[in-house]
Amino acid sequence: MSDQQPPSGSGTPAGFYPDSTGSMRWWDGAAWTEQTQQPAPGQVAMAAPPKKKHTVRNVLLGLVAVFVLFVGGCMALIGSAANEVSKSIDKEVAKDSEPGGPDNPLTISEGKAFSVSGFDYAAGWKVVDNEFGFDITKLKVTNNRDDKDSALVEIKFMKGSEVLALTDCTTEPVAVGQTTTLSCLSGDDLPAKYDKITINDTF
Missing domain, CATH: 1.20.5 (Single alpha-helices involved in coiled-coils or other helix-helix interfaces)
Incomplete structure (x- = not known):
């Protein structure tokens, strides 16, 4: 009876069900058996329970x-x-x-050109003493970064690890490829002696 299909798949309870020959054959709950019977006159063959x-x-x-x-x-x-x-x-x-970044000040020399992260500073700048402190003049920058940006830097006069004086220098937003002059402001006196000048972006 291996060619016979189960009445409705696994889980069908034992009982007589119609097989492929039209006879009622006993399904034992797992497989067909050889036991068959013909339906009695007037008896309706029990159909296999519908699949859930x-x-x-x-x-x-x-x-x-x-x-x-x-x-x-x-x-x-x-x-x-x-x-x-x-x-x-x-x-x-x-x-x-990077050199000149907030965490890594760059040592610079008065009047000489230098670069900080795509901002190229031109030669010819000067440190000038005045009655209010000192000033940085003619400090020009060209923006060679990827986007329009402002220069916001700190220039320090150092002796060893001691900051003797500092000035903050800024620009308005500078378009890519454009050159502008920084505006620097300091109330500190220009030190008579110092070891180096450094510059770094403030952020």
């Missing part, structure tokens, strides 16, 4: 699958955003550590 529908289960499984895909997509987006934030932070940390 699993609509609710299938809908729930579909919803779970959609939820898993949604959560997975959200996690991928969050992971991508976190990766971009991490790259941005790493870039800023690297920029802060």
